Amino acid sequence: MSRVSGKGSLFDRLEPDLLQRRSVQSNELPARIHSIKRNIELLLNTRQGFSQSSPDVGLPEFTDATSGSSELLIRTSAGIRDAIQSYEPRVIVRDVHFIPNPHAPLELNFRLACVLAVDSKDAVLEVDLVMNGHNRHYRVL
Template sequence: MPKGNGSLFDRLDSNVRPLSRTLGRERTAERIGAIKRHLERLLNARQGCALSNPDYGLPDFNDAVSGTTDLLTCLAAGVRVAIAQYEPRVDVRQVRLMPDADSPVELYFRVDCTMPVDHKEQLVEIDLVMNRDDTRYRVL
């Protein structure tokens, strides 16, 4: 992919501004923004819904956790695998549950990953929130 064009979804969406060809902090912020938009699409897709790539997205955890006692571990592992497999711009190190007593109906995860910035590996933390009512992920 030529530099500066963003993801395929970004290029198809007329509301997303093309990435600039600048360097430094602005370019890094744009790249992280493009990654976050893709992660939101990826994590809200369910495996089997994309005929061209049936493994794209997250599995149905209702089936995946039958017989297991730790749904949160399965969710974190599913997020990690999906990002590692379908977001090549980052290298996932860890996905952690971040408990929040003030929001008991939402699950907060922190994704620790690295990405190349100016020919160096940069640590990036991406926060995810899943609302249990509508089971959609938001990337913060």
């Protein structure tokens, strides 16, 4: 049975070294980016400990009242990076940057700079995240 790059069996796709370097073709890029963004949104809206089969999936609760706002931003950024690095192997997160929005003080805005293999080359993928302060729900833009 011949294998097409990026379309192996389930066990082939679970092999972390193979998955990291699989490249998407340019014509498949919009669908791949949509899939990655959807997975990131689902991942960030999952809280650690809520999945019996994988208790580390998702973000930890950042409700420590003793933390200052700058420490909370650092912990949130690190949590986002760690979750994506662990559970979205199609991208490599290079940077998570907080972007203040004075017009929406209850929202936290982040920009992710990620690397995605396209046509066997690394391409930069920027993903914007908005976390609603009322319900702590993340939206990927």
